[in-house]
Structures are given as structure tokens and as C-alpha cells.
Amino acid sequence: MKRNLTPVYYGDYLQLDKILGAQSLESTRYGETAHDEMLFIIVHQVYELWFKQVLHELNAVIDIFNQEEVKDQQLITVVHRLHRIIQIQQLMNDQISVMETMTPQQFLAFRDYLVPASGFQSIQFKRLEISLGLKREFRIDFDKQSFYNRLSEQDRALLENLEKKPSLFELIENWLARMPLLKRDQFDFWQHYKAATDTLLDNDKKTIYQNDTLTEKEKQQELRDWQSTRDNFDALFDTQKYADLTEQGTFRLSQQAMLSALFIKQYSEEPIFNLPFQLITALTDIDEKLTIWRYRHAMMVQRMLGTKIGTGGSSGHHYLKKTTESNRIFVDFFNMATFLLPKEMLPELPDSIRKYLGFYLGQN
Template identity: 65%
Template structure:
């Protein structure tokens, strides 16, 4: 890095004159300034700054994932940047408590001056969702109909163009699907795995039959066990898995799901430490975003009750439904369904361990 030979002044470097002059409460245009509008503006501006940093990190992560080869060094960088995103998300979630120091009555002092501006118009947040992989057809009905309705033409065109590119989810799926975990020359993990699953489920059935209090309980628990059998078998049935994808019950491709499951089952293997850390961080990022949406929904209910939001949505009800629906990496949470205890896992042959280690270290 070249040495800086020009003196830099703190305020000039951070452009503080511009930054600190960007809070302009609307209420003072119509009379006395509402004291809490300043807090409202600053909190939302800080959110937008954090969105900017998160997008900066996600674009770099996206670039690494979309490369043809994601070697160990690149994966280490991805894991580091994901941890940074998670730390930022913690701050964003805690920040909800700051705006909650404002009472509903204090908010009503300036709320009507905001119409029709709304967080629904946050371009950066929409961009964040699109880059992560939230598609239009998986959004709630209001979003599918109104996602672009309240945006400027410039922003609408920008986001629509962004939707034509592969998302981070797509690149993660491709990365997982490329991993050579499905078949080795002299070892088929999945054949051994399916037998281990069958043995485990058979033991569960035996326990149920021996301990059921009555026929009703026996029938209920056996039906639940059959659901588990069906879930496991769908992993290895191309047509059934495809049907689950078409019903939006899973999003990952079958190969990607199996690779993610393999990594999770053998996460203590040295070759899998980073890959498992990345998978866990992606799931945690999704979880923290869900928590942020939930906190936002509860804050809106506290401030507005059942009133319509300034952007025309149903306020709290709309935000609550996005909390439940707008998740990207939920398949990583569902993997717990398919995990076996360590004692039931087949031992990996040494040749397989060597092949997997080479795959993650290979960087040509």
C-alpha cells in the first residue's frame, strides 16, 4: 500500500458536514419540530448505513461463491466476512430497542408527515433480500403484487435487473452440488447411510410398540414415525424430491442437500470445519434477519396497533407474515430432521478422507 503523504482531517475524511446535515425533520415545516422525529430519522439512517456495509460484505462473499473453485483460503475469507455480517446483525437487532424508547404518542406527533414514505421503499433492504435469494414467487401475496409499486422508475428498473442474476443462494447451491460426496470408487456413503437410517427407525418403532400406553397412542406415534421414514426416503428419490421443490417445501437441489447433510454429519472432520462454519453462518444470518423482522413487527404493533402503515400495507400483520415467509436458507434448519447420532454414522475410509481434504485444499 502506498504511503499517504497528504494530511487527512477527521471531519473531511468522514464527510461529517454532509453526514450531520442530512437529518431534516419534516415536522418543523408545519410548526414546532417534533422532538422525537430526530431520533426516528437517525435510527433509520443508521440502519441504511449498516445495510450498505452488509451489502458490501455480501457482494464480496457472492464473488467468491460464484467462482468455479472455492479453495480453502477463499472459504476462510468467506467465513470471516460472514462472521462480520452476523456481528452487524446483532447491532441492528439491538438498535430496535433505541427506537422503542419513543412512545406511540410521540410517534403520532409527526407520523402523518411521512406519508407515503415507508420502510417498504428501502432499496438497500430489497437489494439485500434479492442478493440473498428471496425470489418474487416465494414472497407473501402482498409483496408479489406490490414489491415495485411504490418505487421510483429508476429503482424499479435497477431491482428488476438485479433479479435476473443468480443469487447467493444459487451460488451456494452450486458450490455444495459440486462437492464429490455422493459416490467414491469403492465406497458409497449413502448406501451405508440409508441402512443406518433404516436401523435407527426400526429401533424407534420397536421402542414405540413396547411403550405405547394404548392403541390410540400407538397409532399416533407410528404415524409420526412414518412421516420420518417418508422424509428420509425423499432425499434419495429424484421424483419425490423434485415434487418437494415444486411445492416450495425445499429449495436446495438434491445434490446440494445431500452434500450439506454430509458436511453436517461429519463436521468434526478437519476437511469440513470451514464448510460447516459457512453453512452454520448462512443459517444464522437467516435467523438473525428473521429476528430483526420479528422485532420490527412487534415495534410497529406497539406504535400503531392495527393502523395501516404509512406505505399502505397492513402494518404489523404484513410484517409478521414476512417474518414467517421470507426466509432463504431454511433448508439448513430442516437438516436436523435427517441427522443421525455419531454412534450410528459409518466410518469414513482413509482414502475418502484424503480425497475430501484435497478437494478443499485444491486451489489451481
């Protein structure tokens, strides 16, 4: 049956009258218009449009993982949507170069008119951070104290409500934790893994002792670093040690989720682990792109303001640099490389294990 479709006009469909008429320059209100304020507004408006699209993709992914079962077909969709987010992040990172065509003096021509407006007040960006897993308790101290400052009551209520909902990090953690430990049918992967890592670490320690190019002071530092790595390995299979290191901030994933993710990465070339591995990789890429965005933003602010405070009252460049180092979400996926074994040291997966995991991953 043929439907009667209403003709659509390009400008009306995109509502260009609203978008292109949404640039109101503050500098014009006080005297001579600052030419570069138009660039400043448009760049930030484009950021907000991309934030909206990222949230659209991210919320769809969260909805999928907020179910009891996540099937292969759904994982394909999830990975596709996460890859789209990564491409958008790349555009946002590149967009900083456009902003950097503005000189510090061109920015100073209108900067004071913007006080106390600040990137702190980007509700969409805060929603993005919270939805990914950067809730208030994981933020740096300045953020914990000021996260909801300078927000309207309505926006504050929206974010506080979002904090109560499961983030993507929490949902992924739960999904990973549901995977059973590989100790079945006379096959004990973790027993083999512990033996292999003991060998690797013992060899590393011998290498340090036998390295004649190191001074005694350097050798002692290398040995302290080795011991720290040894402690982290030991904690993988010791509930109390793992809990202690989690309390110290070494780990964020639960012990069970960490072991499951580690197993997936160890056997990433197995067909049954292809999609889970792509998922972990995509989340790692998203965290990396977000960290790069923070870093480039911090560098841009330093170029524009030096050590001046930000328009919203933060310490400007210093604050942004600290968020780059501290406000990470999926950092466990980065650090997991510490625990990976060379392929030749991995035991072959028995057919019974492949069938078992194939059934399990197809059901959950």
C-alpha cells in the same frame, strides 16, 4: 520511497457536515416540531449505513463464489466476512430497543407526515434480500404483488436487473452440488446411511406405539408426523419424490446440494470439512438473525400501531409477522437437523476418501 501524504482532518474524512446535517424533520414544516422524529430519522439512517456495509461484505462473498474454483484461502475470507455480517446484524437487532423507547403517542405526533414513505422503499434492504436469495418468486403473495410498487423507475430497474443475477443462495447451491456423492472404493456412505436411518425411524415408531401417556388421538397425530418425516427421508434418495416435495415447498436446495450439505454436517469435525461446515453455519446464523430482526420489527410495529395499517399501505403488524414466518432463505440448513445421525452411528471415513475429498475441496 517516502510519499508526501495530504493531512486528513477527522470531520472532513468522515464528511460529518453531510451526515450530521441530513436530518430534516417533516413535523417542523407543519407546525410544532415532534421531538421524537429526530430519533426516528437517525435510527433509520443508521440502518441504511449498516445495510451499505452488509452489502459491501456480501457482494465480495458473491464475487468469490461466482468463480469456477473456490479455494481454502478464499473460504477463510468468506467465513470471516460472513461473521462480520452476523455481528452487524446483532447490532441492528439491538438497535430496535432504542426505537422502542418511543411511545405510540410520541410516534403518532409525526406519523401522518410520513405517508406514503415506508420501509418498502428501502432499496438497500431489497438489494440485501435479493442478493441473499429472496427473489420475487419466493416471497409471500402480498410481496409478489407490491414488491416494486411505490418505487421510482430507476430503483425498479436496478432491482429487476439484480433479480437476473445469481444470488448467494444459488451460488452456494451450485458449489455444494459440485461435491461428488460418497460412493467410491468399496465405501458407500449413503447405503450405510439409509440402513441406519431405517433403524432410527423404526425405533421412533415403536416408541410412539408403546407410549401409554398418549391418547389415541395424540398417538395418531404422532404417527402422521412420523410418516411425514419418513417421506422426507425417502425423498432424499428418490429424484421424483424430492422434486414433488420441492414443488410443495418442503425443500429449496437441489437434491445433490442437499446431500452434500448433509454429508458435511455429518462429518463436521473432519478437518477437510471444517471450513465448509463453518460456511453453512454462518449462513444459518445470518438467516436466523434476519428472522429475529423481522420478528422484533413486527413486535415493535404492533406496540406502536396496534392493528393500524402501515404508512406504506401494508397491513402493518400482520404483514410483518407473515414475512417473519415465510421469507426465509437458508431454511434447508435449519431443517437438516432432521436427517442427522448420532456420531456413534457414522462409519469411519477411509483414508482414500479423506485424500480424495481433500484434493477435491482444494480444487473447487
